Amino acid sequence: MRLVIVGGVAAGMTAASRARRQNPDAEIVVFERGDWISYGACGLPYVVGGEVEGLDRLVSRTPEQMRARGIGVRLCHEVTGVDARAATLTVLDRSSGRTVTEPYDRLLLATGVEAIRPDWAQTDLRGVHAVKEIPDVQALENSLKGARRACVVGGGYIGIELAEALRSRGLSVVLVEKAPEVAGRMLDRDYQRQVRAELERHGVDVRCSTGVVGLTGKAGHVTGVQTEGGLVRADVVIVAVGVRPRIGLARAAGVRLGKTGAVAVNLRQETTVQGVFSAGDNTESLHRVTRHRVHLPLALGANRMGRVAGVNMAGGDARFPGVVGTSIFKAFDLGAARTGLTQTEADTLGLQAVSVDVTSTDHAGYYADARPIHVRLTAERGSGRLLGAQLVGAVPSVKRVDVVATLLHRRGRVPDLFESDLAYAPPFSSVWDVLLVAADRLQREV
Amino acid sequence: MRLVIVGGVAAGMTAASRARRQNPDAEIVVFERGDWISYGACGLPYVVGGEVEGLDRLVSRTPEQMRARGIGVRLCHEVTGVDARAATLTVLDRSSGRTVTEPYDRLLLATGVEAIRPDWAQTDLRGVHAVKEIPDVQALENSLKGARRACVVGGGYIGIELAEALRSRGLSVVLVEKAPEVAGRMLDRDYQRQVRAELERHGVDVRCSTGVVGLTGKAGHVTGVQTEGGLVRADVVIVAVGVRPRIGLARAAGVRLGKTGAVAVNLRQETTVQGVFSAGDNTESLHRVTRHRVHLPLALGANRMGRVAGVNMAGGDARFPGVVGTSIFKAFDLGAARTGLTQTEADTLGLQAVSVDVTSTDHAGYYADARPIHVRLTAERGSGRLLGAQLVGAVPSVKRVDVVATLLHRRGRVPDLFESDLAYAPPFSSVWDVLLVAADRLQREV
Structure with a gap:
C-alpha cells in the first residue's frame, strides 16, 4: 500500500x-x-523578535x-x-x-493555507513580506538590515505578533487595520480595545478603520504604504491580512x-x-x-x-472530535484568549446569549505583582449552556481559558464551571478564581 | 429570626x-x-516572606x-x-x-481548625510558633528580631511556605519532617522529591524521616530542637505538623x-x-x-x-457540590498542584488505578525561558475514568491542574481530556499541552 x-x-x-x-x-x-x-x-514571529534563537x-x-x-x-x-x-x-x-x-x-x-496578497501587495518591490513559512523570515531578515520604519498591514494575531517583534527590535512600527479595531475576529469590542491599548502603550502606532490603497517605492524598494488616512513611510511592509x-x-x-x-x-x-x-x-x-x-x-x-x-x-479507525474555537495570543505583556463563541458571534448565529464581564487579579490581590485579568463569560439564556469565554490579562494567566474549553467540549453548563474545585493559593489565584466569579454572576443572568 | x-x-x-x-x-x-x-x-506565610506588604x-x-x-x-x-x-x-x-x-x-x-501542638511543643519557651492566625504572625515577628537560625517542624505546605519565607529573610532554615519526604499528604513520592530538591536548592536543610523529641531553651527562650537525628540549633521554631x-x-x-x-x-x-x-x-x-x-x-x-x-x-435552599481534592502550593520557584487522587491514595482505596508521567515545558520548548513541567495523570483501569493529576513545574504553569479538576467534577474520562481544544501559542504552551500528552499516553494504558 x-x-x-x-x-x-x-x-x-x-x-x-x-x-x-x-x-x-x-x-x-x-x-x-x-x-x-x-x-x-507559530514560532516564526518569535524568531523575528528574538525569543526563539x-x-x-x-x-x-x-x-x-x-x-x-x-x-x-x-x-x-x-x-x-x-x-x-x-x-x-x-x-x-x-x-x-x-x-x-x-x-x-x-x-x-x-x-x-497561503497568506492573502491583496492587489496592492502584488508587487516586485523589495521589502514587502508575508510571514507564513520559514523562507519568509529569511527574506524578511534581509530587508530588516538597516531598516528603521515598519508598517504592518493587518491587526489579526499574526500582525500583532509581528508588530511586537519589530518594535522589540527597535523599529518604529505603524499597524494599519481596515476594521474598527484589532483582533477583530477573535474578541468582542471591549477586549479588542484592551489589546490595542497594549500595543499603543509599547509605542506601536495603531491606525484602525484604515484601508490600504497601494505602495510607494523607489529604486525597486518599498518606501511606504498609501492608506486611506495618508502615506505611512516604511522600509519594511508586513502583509498580514489573513490566509x-x-x-x-x-x-x-x-x-x-x-x-x-x-x-x-x-x-x-x-x-x-x-x-x-x-x-x-x-x-x-x-x-x-x-x-x-x-x-x-x-x-x-x-x-x-x-x-x-x-x-x-493506514487502515485504522480514528475520529476527529472537533474544535471549540480556542485561540490565544500575546501582545507585549498582555495575553488574550478565547474559546467557544464571543457574544458577537453568538448574536450573529441567532443564539440567545448573555455575557458577564469580571475583572479580578491573576493571583491574590494582596500578593506581590498581582495584575488585572478580565474575563467575559457567555452562556445561552434559558438552558444555561456555556457558549464561550474571552480572557485578557497577564500573559500566562489567560491560559485558564482551557477550563472553559474543556467544559465546552462536554456541553457544560454554567453551574458546572461554578462548582469546579479550582486550585487556590495566593501566588496562583484568588480564593474564588476569576472564572468562578464570572460563573457565579452568569448563573444569575441566564 | x-x-x-x-x-x-x-x-x-x-x-x-x-x-x-x-x-x-x-x-x-x-x-x-x-x-x-x-x-x-493563606496569605500569612507571605506576610512573613514579604510578598504581602x-x-x-x-x-x-x-x-x-x-x-x-x-x-x-x-x-x-x-x-x-x-x-x-x-x-x-x-x-x-x-x-x-x-x-x-x-x-x-x-x-x-x-x-x-487549630494548629496541632505535640507534647514537645507544649512549652513556655519564647520563640516557638505556629502560624495559623494573624496574632501568630505578630508574635513570630517579635521572635524574628535578631534571629539567625530557624527550625521548621513539619513539611506540609505550610511548613514549606514558611521555610521559604524565613529563608528569603536571610535566616538559615532547617526543615524537619517525620515522614520519609516532604508534602507527603499531597503528592506521590517522585513529586515529593522534586519539592524537596527545590527547597534544598534554595538552601533549606531538609531532614526527613526525623522525629522531634523535644526543645532546648535558655533564659526562657528556645535554643534548639532535639530530633532523632540530633540537635538542631534554632532561635525560632515553627510548629507546622498539621491542624x-x-x-x-x-x-x-x-x-x-x-x-x-x-x-x-x-x-x-x-x-x-x-x-x-x-x-x-x-x-x-x-x-x-x-x-x-x-x-x-x-x-x-x-x-x-x-x-x-x-x-x-436564612431560609433559602443551596447545596454544596463537594470537592475533588484540588490543592496547590509554591516552594520557591517551583509550583506543585494536585487534584483528585494520587496513585498512592487510589491504591489505598483499592481502586484499579494506572498513572503515566510526562515531562514537557510550560510553553513551547523553543521559546525563551521554557521551564520543565512534570505531570502525573491517573485514571481507573477499564473504565478510563479520570482519578487525578499531580503537576510540578514553574509557578504559574501548574495552575492548569484546573482543567483536570473540572473534568473530575463531571466524572470525565481520559478521552474527554485528550479531545479538549486547549489553547496554544508558543508563549503559553506546546502545541500539545502537557495535559494532552499525558492523556494521550494514558488512554493507551487504561
Missing part, C-alpha cells in the same frame, strides 16, 4: 508518523514543495529522522496535478525542473469544498472522493458548540486532523 | 454575607474570639463594613458553651471577662462527628441537630471522586460551605 501525503508541515508530518505507527509495512511518501518539514510555524529551533523532526523511520520525504517537490480516477499525482521536482507521475493508493492533502486554504489540488481531485471554502471532510478526515483524505489548515473542522463546519487554521487542530488522517489512511 | 455564627473568618463571614443577602430582615450576629475577621489566612492587606472586610450591612460583629467574644435544647450559647467577652447567654434560632459553627478541627462546641451541641473527626453535615451544611449548621475547616465535605466524606481544610471549600450555610440558615 502506497500512502502519499502532500505537504510536510504540521498535519502532513503528523499523519506520516501516525500512519507509520499504524501500518509498519505501508510505503509512505511525503511531497513537500519547500525545503523544510515539520516545523512550528533561530529557525532551526522550530524544527521538531528533520527529513533524515523521518527517513530513518521509513518515511520517504521529498523536499522541493511540488505536486502540481492529481488524477483521482487514475490515482496518480503530477509532481514537479523544483530542483531539477523535471515532472514525474506518482501513483498512490491513499492520498492526503495537507496543503495548508486562505490552498485548495487547488482538492479542486483538481474533484473533492467537495465546504461553505467556508476549505476542504469538506467527515470525522475520519475523508473527502468526498474515495481514497482521498484532507487534514490541517486547508480543511474544515466541526465546531462542537455550533455544530457547524468551520475553517480555523490553528496548529493543534491541524495536528489532530493529521493524526486522525494518518491512522485512517 | 436570629442567626448566630460562631467564627468570623472564611466560612463564617461568607455565611453572614450570604444570609444577609438571602434574608434582609433576619438578625445576624457573628461571634469571633479574636480581633480580626474576614482575612485570608502587611497583615492589613489580608483583610477583605472590616467589622465596620460588616456592621454597615447590618451584620453584628462581636470581636473578642468566645463562645464557650452551647445548649442545643434551649437554643442558647454561653459567650465570654474576653475584653471584659463577662459571660452572657445568647439565644439563637439558627446556629452556624464555623470554628475552623485539627475545632469541635468542642459541636460536641457540646450533641452534633455527630464524622469518621474524619470533623463535623458531619449533609449537602445543605446541616448537622444532625436541628437548626445547627456547620461550615468551613471544622467540617467534612463530600469528595466527588471517591464519594467519601473527607476533611480537607482549604479556603475555597470553606468559602463555598459558608455560602451554602448562609443561604440555608
Whole structure:
C-alpha cells in the first residue's frame, strides 16, 4: 500500500508518523514543495523578535529522522496535478525542473493555507513580506538590515505578533487595520480595545478603520504604504491580512469544498472522493458548540486532523472530535484568549446569549505583582449552556481559558464551571478564581 | 429570626454575607474570639516572606463594613458553651471577662481548625510558633528580631511556605519532617522529591524521616530542637505538623462527628441537630471522586460551605457540590498542584488505578525561558475514568491542574481530556499541552 501525503508541515508530518505507527509495512511518501518539514510555524514571529534563537529551533523532526523511520520525504517537490480516477499525482521536482507521475493508493492533502496578497501587495518591490513559512523570515531578515520604519498591514494575531517583534527590535512600527479595531475576529469590542491599548502603550502606532490603497517605492524598494488616512513611510511592509486554504489540488481531485471554502471532510478526515483524505489548515473542522463546519487554521487542530488522517489512511479507525474555537495570543505583556463563541458571534448565529464581564487579579490581590485579568463569560439564556469565554490579562494567566474549553467540549453548563474545585493559593489565584466569579454572576443572568 | 455564627473568618463571614443577602430582615450576629475577621489566612506565610506588604492587606472586610450591612460583629467574644435544647450559647467577652447567654434560632459553627501542638511543643519557651492566625504572625515577628537560625517542624505546605519565607529573610532554615519526604499528604513520592530538591536548592536543610523529641531553651527562650537525628540549633521554631478541627462546641451541641473527626453535615451544611449548621475547616465535605466524606481544610471549600450555610440558615435552599481534592502550593520557584487522587491514595482505596508521567515545558520548548513541567495523570483501569493529576513545574504553569479538576467534577474520562481544544501559542504552551500528552499516553494504558 502506497500512502502519499502532500505537504510536510504540521498535519502532513503528523499523519506520516501516525500512519507509520499504524501500518509498519505501508510505503509512505511525503511531497513537500519547500525545503523544510515539520516545523512550528507559530514560532516564526518569535524568531523575528528574538525569543526563539533561530529557525532551526522550530524544527521538531528533520527529513533524515523521518527517513530513518521509513518515511520517504521529498523536499522541493511540488505536486502540481492529481488524477483521482487514475490515482496518480503530477509532481514537479523544483530542483531539477523535471515532472514525474506518482501513483498512490491513499492520498492526503495537507496543503495548508497561503497568506492573502491583496492587489496592492502584488508587487516586485523589495521589502514587502508575508510571514507564513520559514523562507519568509529569511527574506524578511534581509530587508530588516538597516531598516528603521515598519508598517504592518493587518491587526489579526499574526500582525500583532509581528508588530511586537519589530518594535522589540527597535523599529518604529505603524499597524494599519481596515476594521474598527484589532483582533477583530477573535474578541468582542471591549477586549479588542484592551489589546490595542497594549500595543499603543509599547509605542506601536495603531491606525484602525484604515484601508490600504497601494505602495510607494523607489529604486525597486518599498518606501511606504498609501492608506486611506495618508502615506505611512516604511522600509519594511508586513502583509498580514489573513490566509486562505490552498485548495487547488482538492479542486483538481474533484473533492467537495465546504461553505467556508476549505476542504469538506467527515470525522475520519475523508473527502468526498474515495481514497482521498484532507487534514490541517486547508480543511474544515466541526465546531462542537455550533455544530457547524468551520475553517480555523490553528496548529493543534491541524495536528489532530493529521493524526486522525494518518491512522485512517493506514487502515485504522480514528475520529476527529472537533474544535471549540480556542485561540490565544500575546501582545507585549498582555495575553488574550478565547474559546467557544464571543457574544458577537453568538448574536450573529441567532443564539440567545448573555455575557458577564469580571475583572479580578491573576493571583491574590494582596500578593506581590498581582495584575488585572478580565474575563467575559457567555452562556445561552434559558438552558444555561456555556457558549464561550474571552480572557485578557497577564500573559500566562489567560491560559485558564482551557477550563472553559474543556467544559465546552462536554456541553457544560454554567453551574458546572461554578462548582469546579479550582486550585487556590495566593501566588496562583484568588480564593474564588476569576472564572468562578464570572460563573457565579452568569448563573444569575441566564 | 436570629442567626448566630460562631467564627468570623472564611466560612463564617461568607455565611453572614450570604444570609444577609438571602434574608434582609433576619438578625445576624457573628461571634469571633479574636480581633480580626474576614482575612485570608493563606496569605500569612507571605506576610512573613514579604510578598504581602502587611497583615492589613489580608483583610477583605472590616467589622465596620460588616456592621454597615447590618451584620453584628462581636470581636473578642468566645463562645464557650452551647445548649442545643434551649437554643442558647454561653459567650465570654474576653475584653471584659463577662459571660452572657445568647439565644439563637439558627446556629452556624464555623470554628475552623487549630494548629496541632505535640507534647514537645507544649512549652513556655519564647520563640516557638505556629502560624495559623494573624496574632501568630505578630508574635513570630517579635521572635524574628535578631534571629539567625530557624527550625521548621513539619513539611506540609505550610511548613514549606514558611521555610521559604524565613529563608528569603536571610535566616538559615532547617526543615524537619517525620515522614520519609516532604508534602507527603499531597503528592506521590517522585513529586515529593522534586519539592524537596527545590527547597534544598534554595538552601533549606531538609531532614526527613526525623522525629522531634523535644526543645532546648535558655533564659526562657528556645535554643534548639532535639530530633532523632540530633540537635538542631534554632532561635525560632515553627510548629507546622498539621491542624485539627475545632469541635468542642459541636460536641457540646450533641452534633455527630464524622469518621474524619470533623463535623458531619449533609449537602445543605446541616448537622444532625436541628437548626445547627456547620461550615468551613471544622467540617467534612463530600469528595466527588471517591464519594467519601473527607476533611480537607482549604479556603475555597470553606468559602463555598459558608455560602451554602448562609443561604440555608436564612431560609433559602443551596447545596454544596463537594470537592475533588484540588490543592496547590509554591516552594520557591517551583509550583506543585494536585487534584483528585494520587496513585498512592487510589491504591489505598483499592481502586484499579494506572498513572503515566510526562515531562514537557510550560510553553513551547523553543521559546525563551521554557521551564520543565512534570505531570502525573491517573485514571481507573477499564473504565478510563479520570482519578487525578499531580503537576510540578514553574509557578504559574501548574495552575492548569484546573482543567483536570473540572473534568473530575463531571466524572470525565481520559478521552474527554485528550479531545479538549486547549489553547496554544508558543508563549503559553506546546502545541500539545502537557495535559494532552499525558492523556494521550494514558488512554493507551487504561
